[in-house]
Amino acid sequence: xxxxxxxxxxxxxxxxxxxxxxxxxxxxxxxxxxxxxxxxxxxxxxxxxxxxxxxxxxxxxxxxxxxxxxxxxxxxxxxxxxxxxxxxxxxxxxxxxxxxxxxxxxxxxxxxxxxxxxxxxxxxxxxxxxxxxxxxxxxxxxxxxxxxxxxxxxxxxxxxxxxxxxxxxxxxxxxxxxxxxxxxxxxxxxxxxxxxxxxxxxxxxxx
Amino acid sequence: xxxxxxxxxxxxxxxxxxxxxxxxxxxxxxxxxxxxxxxxxxxxxxxxxxxxxxxxxxxxxxxxxxxxxxxxxxxxxxxxxxxxxxxxxxxxxxxxxxxxxxxxxxxxxxxxxxxxxxxxxxxxxxxxxxxxxxxxxxxxxxxxxxxxxxxxxxxxxxxxxxxxxxxxxxxxxxxxxxxxxxxxxxxxxxxxxxxxxxxxxxxxxxxxxxxxxxxxxxxxxxxxxxxxxxxxxxxxxxxxxxxxxxxxxxxxxxxxxxxxxxxxxxxxx
Numbered sequence: 142x143x144x145x146x147x148x149x150x151x152x153x154x155x156x157x158x159x160x161x162x163x164x165x166x167x168x169x170x171x172x173x174x175x176x177x178x179x180x181x182x183x184x185x186x187x188x189x190x191x192x193x194x195x196x197x198x199x200x201x202x203x204x205x206x207x208x209x210x211x212x213x214x215x216x217x218x219x220x221x222x223x224x225x226x227x228x229x230x231x232x233x234x235x236x237x238x239x240x241x242x243x244x245x246x247x248x249x250x251x252x253x254x255x256x257x258x259x260x261x262x263x264x265x266x267x268x269x270x271x272x273x274x275x276x277x278x279x280x281x282x283x284x285x286x287x288x289x290x291x292x293x294x295x296x297x298x299x300x301x302x303x304x305x306x307x308x309x310x311x312x313x314x315x316x317x318x319x320x321x322x323x324x325x326x327x328x329x330x331x332x333x334x335x336x337x338x339x340x341x342x343x344x345x346x347x348x
Numbered sequence: 349x350x351x352x353x354x355x356x357x358x359x360x361x362x363x364x365x366x367x368x369x370x371x372x373x374x375x376x377x378x379x380x381x382x383x384x385x386x387x388x389x390x391x392x393x394x395x396x397x398x399x400x401x402x403x404x405x406x407x408x409x410x411x412x413x414x415x416x417x418x419x420x421x422x423x424x425x426x427x428x429x430x431x432x433x434x435x436x437x438x439x440x441x442x443x444x445x446x447x448x449x450x451x452x453x454x455x456x457x458x459x460x461x462x463x464x465x466x467x468x469x470x471x472x473x474x475x476x477x478x479x480x481x482x483x484x485x486x487x488x489x490x491x492x493x494x495x496x497x498x499x500x501x502x503x504x505x506x507x508x509x510x511x512x513x514x515x516x517x518x519x520x521x522x523x524x525x526x527x528x529x530x531x532x533x534x535x536x537x538x539x540x541x542x543x544x545x546x547x548x549x550x551x552x553x554x555x556x557x558x559x560x561x562x563x564x565x566x567x568x569x570x571x572x573x574x575x576x577x578x579x580x581x582x583x584x585x586x587x588x589x590x591x592x593x594x595x596x597x598x599x600x601x602x603x604x605x606x607x608x609x610x611x612x613x614x615x616x617x
Contacts, residue, residue: 189521251428
């Protein structure tokens with residue numbers, strides 16, 4: 142074991158990483174604040190994951206202690222998180238989607254979600270037609286509004302300007318270009334189709 | 349008949365395997381009878397634990413006790429569940445067909461399945477306090493334990509292996525669960541023994557399996573029964589079992605740390 146540590150520290154410039162297991166006591170709450178992968182009990186911070194200990198020094202406040210597993214972190218869609226999903230079927234009352242990404246991390250197993258008709262737009266909710274907002278196999282940015290009750294799945298909403306359809310294919314099978322907040326045009330056949338389009342964030346626009 | 353070249357031909361003469369099995373069992377009976385007295389009741393069997401060996405599951409662990417108990421456990425991270433509320437832990441315990449010595453009474457009998465279901469419920473009871481289910485709403489975590497060879501203390505080894513597998517899968521936990529088994533032989537003034545081997549367990553008058561969360565010092569499950577003598581004896585047995593769990597904890601901790609280092613080294617390479 143000691144030989145392994147010597148080899149490790151000789152190979153890398155940084156000090157050898159400290160690994161910890163669930164239930165290991167890291168420090169007291171007076172020395173640091175608990176970050177992700179930890180929990181506090183009786184005034185001490187304990188680790189909650191089997192991974193690498195990370196200590197981030199903040200300028201004004203206490204350092205943040207967190208435990209990180211380099212590979213996948215098991216994320217679940219939380220209320221208020223922006224998720225990327227793919228529409229699998231639509232109805233006159235709602236659209237069923239598969240949640241693929243939470244933020245920018247992909248999910249290993251897909252979760253199912255529902256976008257109700259009244260959650261598609263913020264204004265004129267009763268004049269919305271689901272068929273003119275989404276179509277199957279569209280990629281949509283949405284926000285989680287509820288974890289759902291017994292029968293339903295995650296409830297999502299696209300009632301903001303930055304939420305809505307991001308990528309859609311026209312009936313000719315070509316990826317469409319957004320024209321306005323409610324229309325997209327196919328570059329090959331020049332037909333316009335109705336979608337509830339997400340506004341492109343200013344940092345992604347090429348000018 | 350023409351020769352069949354696709355098959356391996358066995359020997360021309362064959363003898364019944366019972367000839368050889370009988371002599372081996374007799375030898376063991378003699379050894380047990382002679383060596384039954386000087387077994388130290390507080391001695392722990394050598395423990396081997398390794399986490400992170402299966403590629404098919406998100407987390408896995410293998411635990412082997414010196415008496416011959418071998419348990420392989422696999423765990424899968426959060427998947428979508430239909431029920432609302434905090435996450436659920438689904439445990440499964442299976443005995444391999446070759447796990448026990450001698451012939452199985454009736455393969456696939458209801459009694460076997462009932463025993464497996466009871467063991468799975470005990471596993472769930474032992475692991476649930478250790479896992480942070482509140483962090484996984486509307487999700488289910490699956491744990492599956494396979495007993496490859498039964499040499500006594502099988503459920504205790506399965507608890508340790510399942511806790512290691514869950515931690516290896518990256519599930520957030522409060523602590524590792526460590527399992528320990530005890531038994532009390534039928535002699536009138538006999539004392540409790542830690543980690544019985546299979547013959548001792550078969551002949552025992554009372555058995556006990558404990559699951560402990562060592563860092564938080566909380567007991568998560570106590571399972572057992574039998575005719576054990578006065579109640580103070582059971583309290584003393586509990587203390588002995590807790591001590592056994594604390595002594596096993598460093599080995600499990602080391603195996604988990606090594607698995608984390610191996611995973612990081614593989615990811616960096």
